[in-house]
Amino acid sequence: MTTATKSETILIVDDEEPIRRPLKRMLTKKGYPCLEADCANQAMLRLDENSVALAILDVRMPVKSGIELLSDIKAGYPDTAVIMATAVIEPEVIIQCMKNGALDYIMKPFEFDKVIRSMEIALRKRQLAMTLKDFQDTLKGKVDEQATEIRRLFLASIQSLVFALESKDKYTAGHSRRVSEFTLIIAHYMGIPPEELEDIRYGALLHDVGKIAIDPDIQNKPGKLTVDEYEHIMTHATVGPAIVKPIANQNIIDIIHYHHCRFDGRSKDQTLTGAQIPLGVRIVTLADSFDAMTSERPYRKGLSLDAALREVIRCTGSQFDPEIVDVFIRIPQREIKAIMALQ
Ligand SMILES: [Fe+2]
Known part of the structure; x- marks a missing residue:
């Protein structure tokens, strides 16, 4: 058997000093750094301040028993191995302790050879468990990394497709990219932390992905749309989710x-209203509409920045979330203009 690493700290928990002291002396002589505690509370303090490899717990202690302390240690310090020490063999108690995570039990008064053997086995088991956990964590990290990469590649390829489709039409060129940038800048000024922006960014980039399925003649029609044509175009919002569903969250x-x-919930067939609409959606809605207002169309010129801002303010509370409008209109205009210029 491999001898345990002697730098592993041992915590001896027993309310009786005449039991703790000889055990500590013997373990110290064997090269184990030792800590002592005379009750459960003191034991938890020691664990808080030190990295303890193994705790030897007296089963019977006043105030809080070793059995209760075992549960606290397993909950707070799962990497600490535990051996129970008892003066009387009580099978039910021992079984309960083993079920609760103790690796062994030793009898008092201590036979030092048996104590050392039990400790070495417990420390070895602990080492194996930690190696296995490290391996599982590494494996999980690699799987997560690959899943993220696959998702990123998939979304990026759809995004390229959207950009390619938009670039064929001078009236829609750069729309998704600008909507994404408007969305990100609003989210930034709303104080949304960068690590929470990935979904919003992808959602903004892909919001019109369903237009892949729209008849280009209708989409690019220079004049006013008929009701049927308008409804056909609006199907892009239901087609889009089906396209990205296999990989998007x-x-x-x-x-x-x-x-x-x-x-205000007054669009046709709308089921969500106000704050029920997810925040990311409400931001993209404003970003999308603002870009549509300021972009040129075959049948009209794009609005100026001032005129578009006035329109956004006019639609506060009806089309747009007032809180988001409030943030949007305070963004420095040079930042808005820089995004409007993107192609
Ligand atoms: Fe759209």
């Missing part, structure tokens, strides 16, 4: 699905 799907929702 619900936050992204919601943005694609609901990006034409109004804040």
Whole structure:
């Protein structure tokens, strides 16, 4: 058997000093750094301040028993191995302790050879468990990394497709990219932390992905749309989620699905209203509409920045979330203009 590493700290918990002291002396002589505690509370303090490899717990202690302390240690310090020490063999107690995570039990008065053997086995088991846990964590990390990469590649390829489709038409070129940038800048000024922006960014980039399935003649029609044509175009919000569903999460799907929702809930067939609409959706809705207002169309010129801001303010509370409008209109205009210039 491999001898345990002697730098591993041992905690001896027993309310009786005449029991703790000789055990500590013997273990110290064997090269183990030792700590002592005379009750459960003191034991938890020691664990808090030191990295303890193994704790030897007296089963019977006043105030809080070793059995209760065992549960606290397993909950708070799962990497600390535990051996129970008892003066009387009580099978039920021993079985309960083993079920609760103790690796062994030793009898008092201590036979030092048996104590050392039990400790070495416990420390070895602990080492194996930690190696296995490290291995599982590494493996999980690699699997997560690959899943993220696959997702990123998939979303990036759809995004390229959207950009390619948009670039064929001078009236829609750069729309998704600008909507994404407007969305990110609003989210930034709303104080949303960068690590929470990934879904919003993908949702904004892909919000119109369903237009892949729209008849280009209708989409690029220079004049006013008929009711049927308008309804055909609006199907892009239901087609889009189906396209990205195999790989996108619900936050992204919601943005694609609901990006034409109004804040007051008065769009056709709208089921969500106000704050029920996810925040990411409400931001993209404003970003999308603002870009549509300021972009040129075959049948009209794009609005100026001032005129578009006035329109956004006019639609506060009806089409747009007032809180988001409030943030949007305070963003420095040079930052808005820089995004408007993106192609
Ligand atoms: Fe759209």
